[in-house]
Amino acid sequence: MICVIRRYHVTNVMAFLIVTMIMVNLYALAVVIGGRAIPESRNAPHDQKKSDQVIFSSNITSTRFVALEDGSLHIFSNLKLKSPNLYSVLDAIKRRYNELQEENRTAGHYLRVVNRIKRALSLSSHSGNKIDADNFWSTAAGWPFPMDSNQFQSMGEILWFANRAQILQAKNSKRGTQLKVEVVLEGGQVGLFKPAWYPHGVVINGTAYGGKDRHFGEIAAFYLNQILGYNSAPITLGRRVNLSREILNFATDQLKETFFRDRDNNLCFYGVCYYCKSTDPVCAQGDNIDGALILLLDKKLRIIANPWRRTYKEKIQASWETDISFCSTVLKDSNLSKRNEALLDVVAVAIFDFLVGNADRHHFEMYADVKEQPTSKSHSRSIFLIDNGKSFGNSDEDYIDILAPLYQCCKIRRSLFLTLNKFRGVLGKSLEAISNFDTLSPLLTKHHLSALDRRLLIVLATVQVCLDRYSQDEVIL
Numbered sequence: 174m175i176c177v178i179r180r181y182h183v184t185n186v187m188a189f190l191i192v193t194m195i196m197v198n199l200y201a202l203a204v205v206i207g208g209r210a211i212p213e214s215r216n217a218p219h220d221q222k223k224s225d226q227v228i229f230s231s232n233i234t235s236t237r238f239v240a241l242e243d244g245s246l247h248i249f250s251n252l253k254l255k256s257p258n259l260y261s262v263l264d265a266i267k268r269r270y271n272e273l274q275e276e277n278r279t280a281g282h283y284l285r286v287v288n289r290i291k292r293a294l295s296l297s298s299h300s301g302n303k304i305d306a307d308n309f310w311s312t313a314a315g316w317p318f319p320m321d322s323n324q325f326q327s328m329g330e331i332l333w334f335a336n337r338a339q340i341l342q343a344k345n346s347k348r349g350t351q352l353k354v355e356v357v358l359e360g361g362q363v364g365l366f367k368p369a370w371y372p373h374g375v376v377i378n379g380t381a382y383g384g385k386d387r388h389f390g391e392i393a394a395f396y397l398n399q400i401l402g403y404n405s406a407p408i409t410l411g412r413r414v415n416l417s418r419e420i421l422n423f424a425t426d427q428l429k430e431t432f433f434r435d436r437d438n439n440l441c442f443y444g445v446c447y448y449c450k451s452t453d454p455v456c457a458q459g460d461n462i463d464g465a466l467i468l469l470l471d472k473k474l475r476i477i478a479n480p481w482r483r484t485y486k487e488k489i490q491a492s493w494e495t496d497i498s499f500c501s502t503v504l505k506d507s508n509l510s511k512r513n514e515a516l517l518d519v520v521a522v523a524i525f526d527f528l529v530g531n532a533d534r535h536h537f538e539m540y541a542d543v544k545e546q547p548t549s550k551s552h553s554r555s556i557f558l559i560d561n562g563k564s565f566g567n568s569d570e571d572y573i574d575i576l577a578p579l580y581q582c583c584k585i586r587r588s589l590f591l592t593l594n595k596f597r598g599v600l601g602k603s604l605e606a607i608s609n610f611d612t613l614s615p616l617l618t619k620h621h622l623s624a625l626d627r628r629l630l631i632v633l634a635t636v637q638v639c640l641d642r643y644s645q646d647e648v649i650l
């Protein structure tokens with residue numbers, strides 16, 4: 174990053190002028206198109222200071238805030254000025270963020286939530302001698318259940334059992350493009366095992382959606398999802414397995430063929446998938462490997478494309494990246510905006526993904542059957558967040574463009590807004606307390622935990638910027 178900044182400093186004046194002219198033209202065009210988007214701030218983009226320039230050319234494939242040591246945010250963008258009013262939105266968010274940071278507001282009644290989850294998770298030592306697998310799995314099948322339900326009190330036991338249940342079958346999963354093992358646990362429950370590719374402290378560089386799945390991120394995302402009252406991620410836990418005894422022994426032939434021992438006698442495998450290759454195996458330490466175990470629950474889901482998905486091409490931008498009024502112009506006639514509730518769901522998911530740093534939500538899994546949807550208490554009622562593996566890759570970077578549904582539509586569900594306020598300044602600490610119950614804890618580094626609090630404040634700042642333009646009734650629904 175440092176060298177990118179330095180390069181900007183020596184950018185010649187001519188290039189800067191041309192770029193500024195294009196920017197002014199596009200700015201005018203955007204004003205003509207109009208639409209419901211966050212307004213230009215009066216002085217941007219002309220008052221860009223040297224200290225917070227937009228970086229125009231690099232491999233950055235996400236517009237992002239980078240947190241510097243002194244706590245300030247710098248804006249980085251690859252948008253090459255196609256969207257000058259986007260810059261002013263970011264600038265406004267940044268200013269609001271600085272203001273919020275200076276306020277001495279204490280968090281709300283978050284402890285009630287945290288304590289309730291702690292209580293449920295601490296009921297993890299199963300008392301009776303006889304373990305009835307069916308019992309655990311039939312309770313789990315009812316997930317997502319509300320936090321104030323009796324079922325929720327069984328969460329600790331379900332996790333406890335899932336961590337020990339014998340693996341009876343292991344096969345290569347065809348889901349997605351990355352290596353995953355589909356396992357059948359005693360009692361017939363199916364799960365996905367995502368093995369650990371990285372240590373918990375890894376820093377993923379490059380694109381916002383880069384790197385392989387982070388098993389610890391997948392697990393932490395599940396706990397965070399509960400803390401914030403989304404209840405929209407499948408039950409997920411950390412599990413350490415003896416790869417030889419628990420997986421290889423029960424593996425189908427296809428999967429078995431991809432196992433080998435490396436020079437240090439660690440057991441490795443690479444599976445069969447789009448990105449799987451023998452030169453890029455995942456390896457245990459000796460026989461043991463950590464991973465995220467995700468319980469697959471029998472739900473009817475349908476997959477729909479995220480309107481704010483990325484192009485995954487460095488040089489091609491999606492319409493939401495270049496059109497600040499994407500929410501009103503492009504989505505006007507789509508099925509999504511016909512249902513305000515669905516749009517609020519998408520915003521809620523965007524906020525969650527922004528908090529965990531997941532820039533890879535190209536599709537949503539939606540409940541096919543309305544009757545299956547969780548009750549009104551969930552922040553995202555129709556979307557089930559199955560894949561959270563691209564979370565917590567880089568604690569210094571906040572991919573602000575994940576929040577585009579929020580700053581382009583300027584709508585948020587009231588319950589979510591209240592929840593976020595409740596956890597102001599204490600989200601990292603809360604997640605740490607809850608994830609301590611996981612076998613693989615600590616799941617997240619201190620940097621990731623404090624990034625959560627920073628990002629939560631950025632979300633609140635973004636809502637504030639919306640409130641600067643629209644009435645509270647229009648923004649908080």
Ligand SMILES: *[C@@H]1O[C@H](CO)[C@@H](O)[C@H](O)[C@H]1NC(C)=O
Nearest residue numbers: 177230231232233379380487
């Ligand atoms: C972009 O990435 C490619 C490969 O990842 C690298 O070769 C190239 O130097 C990078 N360009 C810039 C401007 O950093």
Ligand SMILES: *[C@@H]1O[C@H](CO)[C@@H](O)[C@H](O)[C@H]1NC(C)=O
Nearest residue numbers: 272273274275276277278279
């Ligand atoms: C916030 O609290 C800190 C210490 O608790 C104090 O130093 C600071 O002046 C306060 N800021 C405001 C704006 O009240």
Ligand SMILES: *[C@@H]1O[C@H](CO)[C@@H](O)[C@H](O)[C@H]1NC(C)=O
Nearest residue numbers: 371375376377378379384385
């Ligand atoms: C990312 O960059 C940092 C700093 O240059 C480096 O320490 C780290 O190993 C890199 N991460 C990966 C996964 O290559």
Ligand SMILES: *[C@@H]1O[C@H](CO)[C@@H](O)[C@H](O)[C@H]1NC(C)=O
Nearest residue numbers: 415416417418419459460461
């Ligand atoms: C893993 O299981 C194998 C048997 O398949 C056993 O020989 C080995 O000692 C076990 N390793 C550990 C670390 O428990």
Ligand SMILES: *[C@@H]1O[C@H](CO)[C@@H](O)[C@H](O)[C@H]1NC(C)=O
Nearest residue numbers: 476477478506507508509511
């Ligand atoms: C919108 O809804 C109609 C009817 O329900 C359906 O046929 C169509 O495929 C939907 N369009 C999109 C983009 O989902």
